Amino acid sequence: MPKKCYFHVDVNSAFLAWEAAWRIQHGDPVDIREIPSVVGGTQATRHGIVLAKSTLAKKLYKAQTGESIFGLKQRAPNILVVPPRHGLYEIASQAFIDHLSDFSPKVERFSVDEAFVEYTGLEKLYGEPEQAAKKLSASIKQKLGFTVNIGISSNKLLAKMAGELEKPDKVHTIWPEEVPQKMWPLPIGELYMVGRKTEEKLKARGIFTIGDLARCKENMLRSSFKSQGSLLWNFANGRCFDTGKAGAANFQGMLPNNKETINAKGLGNSTTIAFDVEDMACAHRVLLSLSETVGSRLRENGYRAKTIHVSYATSEFKRSGKQKTYHFPCASTTEIFSRAVEVFDSMWSGEPMRQMGVWTGGFSIYNNAQVSMFSKAWKQEAVDNAIDKMRKKYGNHAAFRAVFLNSDIRHMIGGTASLRNFPYGG
Numbered sequence: 001m002p003k004k005c006y007f008h009v010d011v012n013s014a015f016l017a018w019e020a021a022w023r024i025q026h027g028d029p030v031d032i033r034e035i036p037s038v039v040g041g042t043q044a045t046r047h048g049i050v051l052a053k054s055t056l057a058k059k060l061y062k063a064q065t066g067e068s069i070f071g072l073k074q075r076a077p078n079i080l081v082v083p084p085r086h087g088l089y090e091i092a093s094q095a096f097i098d099h100l101s102d103f104s105p106k107v108e109r110f111s112v113d114e115a116f117v118e119y120t121g122l123e124k125l126y127g128e129p130e131q132a133a134k135k136l137s138a139s140i141k142q143k144l145g146f147t148v149n150i151g152i153s154s155n156k157l158l159a160k161m162a163g164e165l166e167k168p169d170k171v172h173t174i175w176p177e178e179v180p181q182k183m184w185p186l187p188i189g190e191l192y193m194v195g196r197k198t199e200e201k202l203k204a205r206g207i208f209t210i211g212d213l214a215r216c217k218e219n220m221l222r223s224s225f226k227s228q229g230s231l232l233w234n235f236a237n238g239r240c241f242d243t244g245k246a247g248a249a250n251f252q253g254m255l256p257n258n259k260e261t262i263n264a265k266g267l268g269n270s271t272t273i274a275f276d277v278e279d280m281a282c283a284h285r286v287l288l289s290l291s292e293t294v295g296s297r298l299r300e301n302g303y304r305a306k307t308i309h310v311s312y313a314t315s316e317f318k319r320s321g322k323q324k325t326y327h328f329p330c331a332s333t334t335e336i337f338s339r340a341v342e343v344f345d346s347m348w349s350g351e352p353m354r355q356m357g358v359w360t361g362g363f364s365i366y367n368n369a370q371v372s373m374f375s376k377a378w379k380q381e382a383v384d385n386a387i388d389k390m391r392k393k394y395g396n397h398a399a400f401r402a403v404f405l406n407s408d409i410r411h412m413i414g415g416t417a418s419l420r421n422f423p424y425g426g
């Protein structure tokens with residue numbers, strides 16, 4: 001068995017970097033990363049907060065992620081404030097993941113701008129991990145136009161901790177034998193999963209560094225912090241365990257596509273649209289696109305769903321959602337779509353939307369599902385299954401509904417045509 005090796009790859013100031021890369025690719029002579037700038041909600045409404053900042057915004061004006069744009073503008077009236085563009089981030093994020101997937105067959109998306117890449121067994125192909133990480137980082141910069149931090153170790157926790165050591169555009173390792181030297185001197189708040197509240201509680205017990213925590217007795221932590229105490233104690237000692245569950249707390253599940261995850265959480269998909277969706281026909285096309293993806297994933301996993309949940313967010317990020325449980329479970333795209341439309345039409349009052357989602361739950365195992373004898377769903381599922389096979393073999397574009405021909409909505413998932421010429425679109 002080759003020694004396990006993971007890279008944690010994290011985009012530096014992702015929202016700002018993606019906006020900058022997009023502007024440069026569209027002929028803007030100014031690189032907004034090089035001037036005092038932030039990405040954040042609109043100044044007009046006075047509600048926005050800072051989502052990302054440039055180095056100069058931090059240095060000159062002490063801009064902080066999460067502070068109000070209004071407050072920042074009082075200190076820095078001339079700072080450039082760029083509104084967030086979630087449609088762009090989705091595309092850039094996918095390009096990032098696609099690029100990593102060309103490098104390693106095992107890529108796990110961890111957040112919009114972070115992923116774990118398994119390097120185990122790839123030494124023969126690319127050489128020593130650090131050299132390979134530097135090459136990967138350079139190729140991202142050259143092809144996609146933004147920088148990343150890469151942390152390397154034999155488990156995902158240490159790889160993530162290594163990625164945080166020094167920013168931006170850096171490659172660092174924290175191998176288990178390097179934990180005392182590189183990780184223990186760090187303040188306790190820097191440990192993964194230590195939030196502000198936990199940090200305060202730990203400090204109240206005289207634990208100020210990760211090393212302080214590592215040297216504690218596990219029993220003592222367990223009595224004060226229950227299972228979280230054990231988890232953090234293991235983290236401080238550089239250990240994380242394979243629980244087989246997907247999720248941020250345990251770095252597990254190389255892809256969130258296994259049946260257990262689906263069982264627990266439901267299965268769904270949402271998309272951000274780069275323009276305001278204001279008419280019913282367009283909204284239905286987005287729902288159909290989402291239903292396509294949800295349906296194919298349900299069928300792939302052998303599930304039918306009884307419950308459907310539809311949600312949307314307005315251009316002001318006001319969220320609404322509604323769900324309905326039907327008597328018969330289904331996995332057919334057409335049926336999921338018609339249910340999604342029913343739920344949506346009963347709640348939408350015409351406000352412009354920027355985000356829409358379709359979720360399903362209440363699963364039953366495919367083959368045992370009780371399906372109405374009079375339902376056309378069986379036949380539709382047979383058609384869907386044939387299309388799934390074709391798409392699997394020839395790619396998602398092998399078959400799509402005519403309604404998406406020349407449409408501004410992609411036939412699966414979403415995304416928009418107005419950004420299609422963006423190189424990240426691929």
Ligand SMILES: [Mg+2]
Pocket residue numbers: 010011012013014113
């Ligand atoms: Mg980042």
